[in-house]
Amino acid sequence: MIKPGAKNLITDVDGIKIGNAEDKQVMTGVTAIVPDTAAVGGVDVRGGGPGTRETEALNPDCLVERVDAIVLSGGSVYGLEAAAGAVMALAKQGRGFEAKGIHVPIVPSAILFDLANSGNKNWGDMPPYRQLGIQATENVNDDFPLGNIGAGYGAAAGKMKGGLGSASLISDDGIQVGAIFAVNPVGSVVIPGTRHFWAWPFEQNAEFGGLGAPEIDGELTLDIPAESRLAENTTIGVVATNIALTKSEAKRIAIMAHDGLARAIRPVHTPFDGDSIFALSTEKVELSGSRPLGVAKIGAMAADCVARSIARAVYNARSLGGLPGYMS
Template identity: 55%
Template sequence: MEPEPYQVRPGARNLITDVPGLKVGQAQAELVRTGVTVVLPDERAVCACDVRGGGPGTRETDALAPENLVDAVDAVVLSGGSVYGLAAADGVTAWLGAQGRGFEVAPGASFPHSPVVPAAILFDLANGGDKQWGGEPPYRDLGREAVLSAGEAFRLGTAGAGYGAMAGGLKGGVGSASVVSADGLTVGAIVAVNCWGSVVAPGGRTFWAAPYEIGSEFGGLGAHGLAAAPDAWGLAKTAAEPRNTTIACVATDVALTPAQAKRVAIMAQDGMARAIRPVHAPFDGDVVFALSTARQPLPEPAAFSLARLGALAADTLARAVARGVYEASAWPGSDVACWSALKP
């Protein structure tokens, strides 16, 4: 019997870590105004990636293609720092290797395993933080600090990879959400919101993601005022601010093949389109990873269940985007605009 519509609820924490088998760790450098978020599965997990932004910065994403050798990953890294932030995955990789985790190239060999750690970065270099790091960017150390802190609870808003982020004209941040379906499928999302477009409708504080809100997880304002004319973007960044990118990871406890995970990642990108306007611009680097912890089989019929997972992932990612901005606070000593200060 098909589940009745709307019989869904957030998980116990309303975080991506409601997906069994996942932990999240975060670290930030407040003076630099940047940070790192690590999604850490308990065991190697199937992963796929979908890139829609015109200016992406990624690591190891080609290895995730279904036709290639790698069929699982050891962690996913989301980082600030633009190109420098890709080094956060080095710190995570080194820690995983020291734990004996990773792809085993040759069983019983004397050389270490090869951890597979895909990563994506956002641009936060121009936010006023102290970026005079010379030849020692902080990201490798931040990556290690983040993975060492991994657990089921973590902070939203101005934290981790979203510490230095801006969401259009508002302070951005890390958002997360989860959902459990009537028949027990769990889907979660985590996102660092640093978009060029606006997350709220023009002239007010209503989130574009309002129709997907569960309870009052980002203010409970409903969809009042959710309208805009063409080219009316409200609190988007200006043309002179091409420094953006929203990066995310969605996850499920349902067993997926790499090709099926890719379809979930593709569908999940629509969550960004539901929560950010405009999105996937030439100077966004929008990336979505999809993870499977494989704690339960994909229900039959498989194609229908896969479509459900993709739809749930898109809605959950839209909610996560709004939660990241809703929870964001200004950097210490700054007067950056936050959603909480917008007039009703």
């Protein structure tokens, strides 16, 4: 049997904590995913307009084996500075490898575009993202709200307010999987003409409204919602497991997890999106039985968690900056 964890958050995975910080005037924010100890990491980027930092280091043929945190940020290219703030905060904690007394944390990052919302972007020479990165990394916890929080604070999901979402699954044999996503896609997360999420088949315990199967009258449209801001999008996130994985296996989990985006957003992986997924292994439990089958199971669980996280992000987001929330 596989069911959500006690919190139904990525922090149901042993060894994962989350920190969030927002600037309400700028209408933006940062989310830090911080493992208790350095975690094996992988990444897969599918969108046509990504913005990332240190993703190449996660390739299986590169030297780095583990990361100290993953940072998700609003702010487009300016938001990449949030990872620099996380690096400083983690270095003060003694995290990262040591070189002549200097701690060097490894913090890959991805950003989404929220610059066109109604927040005040007149920040002069000092965008807020470095400080937000510090705050998010220092304020980690195992519980956090969803919706207008962290990297999802200023996000838009097609014609409605986007946000930050999370979900988890735990199997009887001890596999823990969780996901956390900042949802800002060009596509729609709801079926046109209905209140139903595309992710409805994967819902657990009415976590995003419990509407069940939709009744579709007429043809489904493939059009990108007219309200979307082209080239100003992206859905970014992290999936995590307690099972010990290699870098290659973490990469495979990230690849499989992208199926969750396709189940929850339509269309997805467009030229206008920068869809990126990181995968983390906290290495708390060794995988038993067939290793390829075990990796396949973790990847399937991760994809389901991703789809649910995306729906939960929008379901919990509230109206902000002229964008209506799902419950409006």
